[in-house]
Amino acid sequence: MDKEFAARRRRDLIIAAVLAGIAALTPLFVKDVVVQNILILTLMYAGLSQSWNILSGYCGQISLGHALYFGLGAYTTELLFTKFGVLPWFGMLAGGVVSALIAMGLGYPFFRLRGHYFVIATIVIAEIGLLLFHNWDWAGAAMGITIPIRGDSWLKFQFLRTKLPYFYFALALCCLAWFVTWWLEDSKWGFWWRAVKDNPDAAESLGVDVFNSKMGAAAVSAFLVAVGGSFYAQFVSYIDPESVMGFQFSLLMALPAVLGGIGTLWGPVLGAAILIPLTELTRFKFGGSGRGVDLIVYGTLIVLISLALPRGLLSLFARPKKTGAAR
């Protein structure tokens, strides 16, 4: 039976490699810039949602404030770049570290909160972050930061003539977040997280360090999301508080995981593959005007999904083993 388990893990890894291979080849056939754009965003949100899933899905600490870490990644990278000339590659790492540290700093008081109080705290904190950046003159305040682009450069990770490098970076981010999840799933941390989610009291009685489990999950999750934020800033080459720290990012990270299957390895990827093209296409159709409309649509989706499919789309495929009577 343990062989069966090992085989399943190996199978997941092979499927992921095949899917990544196929994804890597799509730009050969897809030349349309609009479609390429959608593919890039889909991969990015798949990676973001996968990262969100580590804290909120596996460890059960539902965050609707991850836009904060996304924005921190973007701002750290671009402030370092525009003010100090630090290359975005280093900025990306710095943004990840800053976000992970802030996630742990916030976790210190807030991980003592349970259930709804925690969710509300994440929303409030992210809104406060947004306000701070709105009023922070050195960081461009509401005007934001425009990233000077002087042609294609891998060093500065900016490209005018082609979207392909962005595509491959988004793919790499998605693969990284998936692989980290896969790897942690069968580790002490993975087991601790699920135990903490299901029953913190029982977990504690079994020697689980509940508080540090949450801290670890928050750090990994925030780090990866911040790398996504750095990438996004380079990709759109202009950032302001709303466009990298707005509440819609928190929702767009949560939704794919919720749709596909929260706390599962494949849920976020599946959810993003369905959801992001749909939202991007509708946005394209109806014009990018009303942000409020997006929020209403996302909110409605969350409610509908959690009512109709509380365990996500994956639960339709892989039904848990049939229960039998005792022995």
Place this chain on the structure above:
Amino acid sequence: MTALLETRGVWQRFGGLVANSDVSISVGRGEIVGLIGPNGAGKSTLFNLIAGVLPPTQGSILFDGEDVTNMPAAARCQRGVGRTFQVVKSFETMTVIDNVIVGALVRNTVMREARRKAREVLEFTGLAARADVLASDLVPAEKRRLEVARALATEPKLLLLDEVLTGLTPTEAQTGVALVRKVRDAGITVLMVEHVMEIVMPLVDRAIVLDLGKVLVEGKPAEVVRDPKVIKAYLGDRHAVGA
């Protein structure tokens, strides 16, 4: 040799309610000790104090020669205190074996070893056939056994069993009794709360009776059940039937 567990003048107050008052008990290595008493006597509260869910209002707790009074639950588990919950607390979205692996990780850092340990415990507790079932799909008797399996996987020196034999059919209860004996034979000290006297009295080496938060009587099971104070405490209580 010192006792494995000792509580010294332990009090627990919840607001105005005194759940444990001046409780001093000791449990020797290799014993099976029964903790009995009417509903609300403070048995589960005492378990929570021993396991480190909360520190006592007053008094101290010694485990294995060490003062653990203010030690958090996870650290006590590491020291060798294992426990089950009266109201079962399975990890519902995890499979049976994954539940047990969480416990096994206390002493096995390599996943492969933790998994092997968990299998071994599932064999020991008779849950092996249900290893890959979700905990939420277990019947109540199996959930009780999973509580025991999870705690055993932490390789405790002391196992606290809170009503693991309650609400079982007679056959299931006998299987449970056999399991408790097996646990003791494996060198683990057992402190168990149980209401059904016919089951618990033949099993334990010693019985401690709690009533209204206090230790009422302590001694050999046969003496304890005949003690007038105990009969009085149970009088009118449904569990006195058959005692």
